[in-house]
Amino acid sequence: MTVLSITDLNVFFSTEGGDLHALRDVSFDVPERRIVGIVGESGCGKSTLINAILGLLADNGRVGGGGIHFEGHDLTRLGPKEMQALRGPRIATVFQDPMGALNPVVSVGAQMRNIQYRSGLSRSEKDAKSVAILQKVRIPDAGAALARYPHEFSGGMKQRIAIAMALLMEPALLIADEPTTALDATLEVATIELLKELQQDIGCSVLFISHHLGVIAELCDDVVVMYAGEVVERGTTRQVFNNPGHPYAARLLECDPARQSERVRLLPTIPGEIPDLRHRPEGCIFAPRCDRRAPACEARQSELPLQTGHMARCALAEARS
Amino acid sequence: MSEAVSNPPSMAQRLRLGDIWKATRRVLREPLGAFGLILVLVMIGGAVFADWLTAYEPNKISPRDRFQGPSLDHLLGTDHLGRDLFTRVLHGGRIALWVALFSTAISLSIGIVLGLIAGYGPRWLDNLMLLLFDSIKSFPTVMLALALVTLAGPSLTAVVIVVVLVNVPGYARIIRTQTLALKESEFVTAAQSMGASSARILRVHVMPNVIGPLLILASMDIPVVIAIEAGMSFLGLGVRPPTPSWGAILNDGFTAIRDTPWIAIAGGLPIILTTLGFTFLGETLRDVFDPRLKGRG
């Protein structure tokens, strides 16, 4: 069963220099109880995608076609009130910056009670639920933690509190926007293991956004590779990482210094820059930087199935049986 | 090695006429900015060309014409000595604008130097200077002016001193805060690691980054300075009669407010229009050039 299904989503921002086509024809599914990773470098449209799902696009942004289907609703057509009812209980989010994600002048306990405002529970029942989930994310002395304010916790603990808040209402979908990027590498490992444990416990699906290929490889079942606001490749993690079909995905994997287990003096790179999204080329978005560019790349590319569940948006990709 | 060779003017520091024109057009595109600019230009024009704009002398007493209401002969009427108020308002603009520009320039120069020293110098000096700024600021402006004038007597110099005392702590604080932030920035550390002297760091790396916002804030302070001058003259602590000043005219009008209200109106109107003009212009300049400053000051 599919929890979240995005079909041909397009998002535009109106800017002074004209309309910016931030997302073009983005399609992918998040199946039940699976962790789907979204990989991409800066400017690939990861944040816009999250905001579009949550219905929190900036004032100058708008959805220009396509749909986001979640539990029988098309989120692009829901009003603000209905969207607000889904956010929190059904779709929860953990953001990148643990320092900024918690309100500095409201105690942790009050913030967690406020999240449960629709639950109809009494104050002490809400607090009991908060304590239970804080213990799950291994906050020491969880009962006393409710009365404390965010600045009294370390960065790693704040991020664990943020995760606890997100899972408090046992949502169907957890969106994790680079939740470990601001943490040190060794803390990152612990946080990811915790996240995986809780996901299995609650049985939710996770949309996990990261630029860190190693983390994606370890955590995710499926992977979506984004470049300049387009999905260039998607499939199971094994399919994409072992047999990348799109040149960008292939180059990106090669570039990770961690991929080179032998010492090399010349590391692979992707020369060039992301194109100006106000003037999208009609053809393949990666063509200007691609070393396998061919005449066929001038035309609009559609997603080409390589294997069951494995697609690449490249004219040169070949189906594998 | 000569200074000229070691410091060719950088691209960023060269000001071009084209840029000024571009900036003016951006200000004019905003209705509020255009309104402010027109008001300011009218006031400056009136002050500069005062001698050509009216047929009257600002200080000539004419008992026959006392207390005349506004008419075509006397656009704003006349006062208790029969002087034409429109003429006095134009000439009063000279005083107001001169005080505004002169004292703002002095406050800026002192404020920048003190702020750079406080921000970049040793910690103890910074603390001492902050304490000094806070102490000066703890005198309410008018109280400070009153105390000063009691002893030194009313004069334009007293007005300028009061304005400088009021403005310098604020300017110095802004420069200090920004300098402190920049001192920790990587590009200043990078300059230190290259061996640049403190003087060079302040001149080349700090100053260009703090001066722009300060100039905009200072331009927004011009109405405050005009208000201080007018206020002190209103209390009889500024320019001495018979020199025309908006505040003095307002005071004349206030004394006779029940019988001849036009004198008070004539004194207040230029103050309102000028402060509004400079404020609208300053706000627009800030929004156009430095949106980050919004809501500050």
Add this chain to the structure above:
Amino acid sequence: MFSYALKRLGLSVAIVSLAMLLLFSMIYLVPGDPAAVALGPRATDAMREALRIKMGLDQPVWVQFWNFFTGAWTGDLGREVLSDRPVAQVVMEQLPYTLALIAGGISWSVAIGIPLGCWAAVKRGSWADRIVGVLSVAVIAVPSFVIAIYALLVFAVSLRWLPAIGAGEPGDLGDQLTHLILPSLAVGLGWIGYIARMVRASMLEVLEAQHIRTARAFGLPENLITFRYALTIAILPTVTLLGVGIGQMLSSAVFAEIVFARPGVGKLVYDAILTRNYPLVTGAVLVTTVLFVLINLLADLIVGALDPRVRSRL
């Protein structure tokens, strides 16, 4: 919190002491003999000398400062020249009127400014926001004494809706409040604008913050986000600003008291200048300065009490 308060108190004492030194050196450095100024041009040399001795001006400068300094800290501000009453007593008699005026000004600015700023921030970019923006800038720009005179002209002289002069009958609260309306509005009108702008700006800043985005992502109701999550943070700089604003309101009060012929410290100082009652001037200036520093201290402590981050800083 305790040590924070103690530190702020120490700083306030240092500021007041330094302000005293500044005031004293200003009096000392500015040319002119205070005794001569006080007695006017017709006094004889003998009279001047007698007053100089009485005022302690014959003693060395550091003794003069020490006497001034210790006197001021113990509430002895000297005696005024005309009636020979203690300056402190004269000032304290007038202080309640000025405090009432400033309290009135603050009430106007808080009661109108905060909701207006909050509303403009929530309706950002709308016509309402723009009108509030222009109006706030306009009332900030126009000096309070011009507002006072024009208000007097319109509401008291022309329309005769409100009384023009005085502070009202003692003991008649209604009459006193009616007399307070125009002067306090003149003092507070500009501050309505300041506070509306400040609240709007800090609200916008806070509403952009990541934690507000997080709160939205949890589907919290907009009212809870606006008032509990955003305004509690956005109000903090406004409280600090109000502390500073008291100083400017003290200045405006001088004008309002003169224009509306109200008793108060401002009127007292102004009259003292006209009669060259110089100990009264310095005494009153010192009292307003201490008042200003105390109110700022209070504002900082309020911020400390409202903000857990400051509260826990030792």
Add this chain to the structure above:
Amino acid sequence: MTALLEVRDLEVTFRVGPMLSRRDIKGVAGVSFDVSPGETFALVGESGSGKTTLARAINGLQGISAGSVSFDGQRIDGLSTGAMKPMRKVMSMMFQDPVGSLSPRMTVGDLVTEPFRIHGVSVDFRAETERLLNLVGLNETFADRFPHQLSGGQARRVGVARAIALNPRLIIADEPTAGLDVSVQGEVLNLLNDLRERLGLAMVIITHNLHVVHHIADRMAVMYLGRFVETGDCEQIFDAPAHPYTAALLSANPEPDPDKARNRISLPAEVPSLLARPKGCEFHTRCPWASDRCSRDAPPVVDKDARKIACHYPLQPGARPPVAEATP
């Protein structure tokens, strides 16, 4: 061959806390290492490990409280700003933020020739700008741009150009790949490798990313709470980390290979505060292998096959943490 840079028992102390209860903490707590001419030495550690403080102390931007720093046999610690100035021509530094380390109101041309102006070197600025920009793979048209008009990778190249302007013998680079996308990181590392071969530079690279180190450094040191826990040849350390912390760091950035990714060593507890350094081995609070002895005695630094290790129980190659094996 004598060392170009020689650091001995270096300590940096900070005073922290409120006025009444002010305490000293050691940001760098006694480290020693050498860098030979032409060699690249990497300092690796996580935030708060003291690696950036150490770099600043070497460069004289940060006062030191004990130990010594020598450059080419000459003591350079504690020099006055004036006496240090000539040293700054032969030793340059690059900072973390590619854009933020460039003065925002100066053009690229002014930025890369700034070292000449500071040191009063008379050159043809235009020709030098062109030469330096070409050297780092940018063309002359960049000379008129401002930092905010550059991408992270381009800004980093400008930083490199500025650092090599005066032909230094040593470059200290603080997180040269921080904030850059994976595809751009490689470009910067390639550039640094290329320049060091062409110009015979020695480099000290500061980073938290061990895989960056792998491709650029000859020798490395791993820092934890201001001390070196392991120092030695890069290849050797990568083949077989001997200190548990090194092993955990190495595993924390795994290969992007779903079939091989299950080899992480997770460190449960948080990094202790410098105000409360643990007794005994300072890593024992997070070490999966820790025993009683580790919480009692501080381990001495042991020399073993040209490596220095501060651990009671150095790991054997391929060791797995005892806890991780117990739970599937």
